[in-house]
Every structure is written in C-alpha cells, then in structure tokens.
Amino acid sequence: MFLIMLLVHVGCARPPQPDPLELPLSEPTSADVADQKTIRQYQTAIQKKSSPRAQSSIVASNDWPQLYGPSRNSVAATQAVNLAWGPGGPKQRWSLSIGTGYGSPVVAGNRLVFNHRIDDDEIVQCVDTESGETIWQYLYPTTFVCDIEYSDGPYSTPVIDGDRVFAVGGQGQFFCLSLDSGAIIWSRDLHEEYEVKDGIFPVGASPMVIGDRVIFDVGAEDHGVGILAMDRNDGADIWQSGDAPAGYCAPVAATIHDQSFVFVMTHLGLTSLDPETGLADWSVSHHSRAPMSFNAVTPLVSDNKVLIVTGPGPGAVCLQINPDRTQHELWRDRRVIDCQYNTLMPVGSDVIAFTSAGQGGAELRSVDLATGKLNWKYHSLLRRGQGLVVNGSLVLVGERGHLASVIPTATEANVLAFTAAPIMTEPCFAPPALAGNHLFVRDGERLTCFDLRN
Numbered sequence: 001m002f003l004i005m006l007l008v009h010v011g012c013a014r015p016p017q018p019d020p021l022e023l024p025l026s027e028p029t030s031a032d033v034a035d036q037k038t039i040r041q042y043q044t045a046i047q048k049k050s051s052p053r054a055q056s057s058i059v060a061s062n063d064w065p066q067l068y069g070p071s072r073n074s075v076a077a078t079q080a081v082n083l084a085w086g087p088g089g090p091k092q093r094w095s096l097s098i099g100t101g102y103g104s105p106v107v108a109g110n111r112l113v114f115n116h117r118i119d120d121d122e123i124v125q126c127v128d129t130e131s132g133e134t135i136w137q138y139l140y141p142t143t144f145v146c147d148i149e150y151s152d153g154p155y156s157t158p159v160i161d162g163d164r165v166f167a168v169g170g171q172g173q174f175f176c177l178s179l180d181s182g183a184i185i186w187s188r189d190l191h192e193e194y195e196v197k198d199g200i201f202p203v204g205a206s207p208m209v210i211g212d213r214v215i216f217d218v219g220a221e222d223h224g225v226g227i228l229a230m231d232r233n234d235g236a237d238i239w240q241s242g243d244a245p246a247g248y249c250a251p252v253a254a255t256i257h258d259q260s261f262v263f264v265m266t267h268l269g270l271t272s273l274d275p276e277t278g279l280a281d282w283s284v285s286h287h288s289r290a291p292m293s294f295n296a297v298t299p300l301v302s303d304n305k306v307l308i309v310t311g312p313g314p315g316a317v318c319l320q321i322n323p324d325r326t327q328h329e330l331w332r333d334r335r336v337i338d339c340q341y342n343t344l345m346p347v348g349s350d351v352i353a354f355t356s357a358g359q360g361g362a363e364l365r366s367v368d369l370a371t372g373k374l375n376w377k378y379h380s381l382l383r384r385g386q387g388l389v390v391n392g393s394l395v396l397v398g399e400r401g402h403l404a405s406v407i408p409t410a411t412e413a414n415v416l417a418f419t420a421a422p423i424m425t426e427p428c429f430a431p432p433a434l435a436g437n438h439l440f441v442r443d444g445e446r447l448t449c450f451d452l453r454n
Helices: 002-011 036-049
Strands: 091-097 106-108 111-118 121-128 134-141 159-161 164-168 173-178 184-189 208-210 213-220 225-231 237-241 252-256 259-265 269-273 280-285 300-302 305-310 315-321 327-333 345-347 350-354 364-368 374-378 386-390 393-397 403-408 413-418 433-435 438-442 446-451
Touching (some): 106 159, 106 433, 111 164, 121 173, 134 173, 159 208, 208 252, 208 259, 213 259, 225 269, 252 300, 269 305, 280 327, 345 386, 386 433
Antiparallel strands (some): 091 446, 106 111, 164 173, 173 184, 208 213, 213 225, 225 237, 252 259, 259 269, 269 280, 305 315, 345 350, 364 374, 386 393, 393 403, 403 413, 433 438, 438 446
C-alpha cells in the first residue's frame, strides 16, 4: 500500500509549471515598457548631438536601396533620429493602402519602390517618400495561388541601382524598369525559360546588383541553373552556377582578404562564388529536413566571418573565410539563434536576432559572433520580429504590429520605447527600411512612413 501511495504521489504530481519567460506572450508585460533611466540618458545624449558641431559629423544618406539596406546587413548610415517615441509610437507622416506581399520597401533619393498584389495583378509601385503619392506603377498578371494561409503576393524585395529598378514577381518574372518613369527596359520570365515549377509559396529570393551584373538565385535545378548572373543593361546571361533549388534569401557581396565574394543561401545551404566568373569556391550544406521549411535568412557577413541561420532545427553556423578562399567552421549551435525569416543585426562584435517560434514563442537574443556565446535574451511581445540598426540602437517591428527601440549593451537590452498597442496590423513579416529620418514599415494592408526627426 505504501508503494502504491508513493507512486500516486510521485507519478501523478502536478508537473512543474513553465517559466513565464519561456511562454509565447499574448499580452504586454513589464518587459514591454520603456525604461525611464534609459530614456533620460538617451535624451541627454541626443541634446549633445544636436549641437552644430556634433551635427557636422553626421553622414547624410537617404538611401536604403536593397533588402537590409546599403550594405545588406540591416545597418543604416548614421542619422539624426529620435528613437525615444512615446507609448503611442512615432509621428505618422503618411500611410498608404496596399495589396498583399512580404517584400520590403527600398529607397533612393525621394523615391520609394515596393511590390504588392491586388487581385490577379502584381504591381511594382514607386511613391514619393515625403508624401506617399504615387509616381508610377508597373502591373503584370499573376496566377499564383498559395494553398495555405499565407499571402499569394510577391515575397521578393526590389533593388534600386542608379537609374534602374530590378524586381522579381511571385512566379519568377524578372523586370528591369526605369526609376524615373517605370518604363520597361528589359524583362525575362525565368521560370518559363528554365522550367521552374511554382512552389508552395511565391518566389522569395531577392536580386543583387554588383557592377554590371545582376545576381539572382533562380533555382532551376533540372537545367543546372541554380544561381544566375545577368547583364545589367540587357538581361543577357553572363554566367550560371550550381543546381540547387532557390532559397528565400538575397545574395550578399563582400570584400574579404582583398578578394571579391558573393555568398548565396540556396534551399540547400551556403555557396561562395567569384562574382566575375560564377565559379564556386565551396558549398556548405545547411537546411531543415522538414517538408515545409525553407532557408529564409540572408547570411550576415562581418569582417571575415559569415553567419548562416536556419530555423527551427539546424540553427546557426559561423564560418571564417581564409585567405585562400576556403573556409573553416568557428562554431555551430542549434538553439542559440534559429531565426525562421528574421533579420540578423550586427552591433559591434555581436549579432542580435530573434529566435524561432519553437523557443517559447520567440525572443530577441545577443550572441558573440566569434564564439556563439549568449550575451543576453529579451523575451517580449515582439515575438518573431524584424529590425534594423541605427546609431548603435535597434529599431524593432513586432510580429503583431508593435514598434520598439532598444539600446543593446554587452549584458542586456535596454528598452527605450515600446508602443502600448499595435500600430500596424498583424502579421508584420517584412523588414523595415530607414532612409534619412523616415522609417518605412509594411504589413499586409498598409505601407506607413513614420517621422523620426529629433
């Protein structure tokens, strides 16, 4: 009898309750409130930087010409911005009703370009950054249907290069347009040419321009055309490389050891290329084996290191590039960072990123890039957010539409601002863009410009 009672007591005891910081959050907590000490310190620093002498060191730049910004690392040029907005959020400059899609807006000068879908048309649209008024639109038909509860609209982000816009449709249509007028310069239907079938989701790879060539992960595995370089001027093929299916990422160009590299995260993993010839240096397999999981995190290049992330599952791998163009692995960790589609944000020698939904609903983490050591974690209502870095601080857009700013240190995330309620419509999957003191945020219904002026 004693043994039976003991088993009942032990085996049927209530299981230990999970730590609240390990659960997905649906309501704000004390973590989702600005820290008053942080605000005071920030405002004092802002006042000092507002002096004429301090202003002379600020680099004026109004461009965010491609996915993740000028250097494709989610870092904005130094700007005179105020990130200490109140619980209502920063002042809204304009807001535009748009169609579906998850691509980011891109900016050059006073022109903002984005793509979206309304009914059976996909649209590349150019608007004035100050007013949101439409300058031009380019429409083309689409028949893509997403069978699950995700947007049918285009996922790719355009690129602005000089006087041209390069945009990709959800079914592999590729367009070179005039930034001035939206007139077509050249176009190709890459999926038709290379017999690439529609996937579960629309095309999510974004292009990159380097010199006279446009590099794109077309993923035509049956034709041995994984990665393609096209002539910027007329769209003709320059080289073809590999045969892997396409990922949902963008190529990253880098100069390491005085040599040019292009890193492409395909569906199967990371490939390093010579941008002149398309010859591959090496490929590293890194992908989930789950049937509906895709590589959707663009690699982060920092000095001679390349960080690749796939989540949930494989997690993060950090590679170091050697002078002979080979690589060796510095560290790997399945849990410390396992983004699904989110931004990798470098701050100093660290990388800051959101984890996947599989880790308590996702949280923001800071990791030492050289070692993979966890510095801190911030569990908040932002969940699987997106973000960017400006002046060493983070501007974060939450999955459910909250907007926050955070000042990261070596040991913690200091919350500078956090909206009391969502100011965008859930879900927010597109990374934000910052051009000058204008913050551009997109959800599934609207594109909104916020004013971050001091």
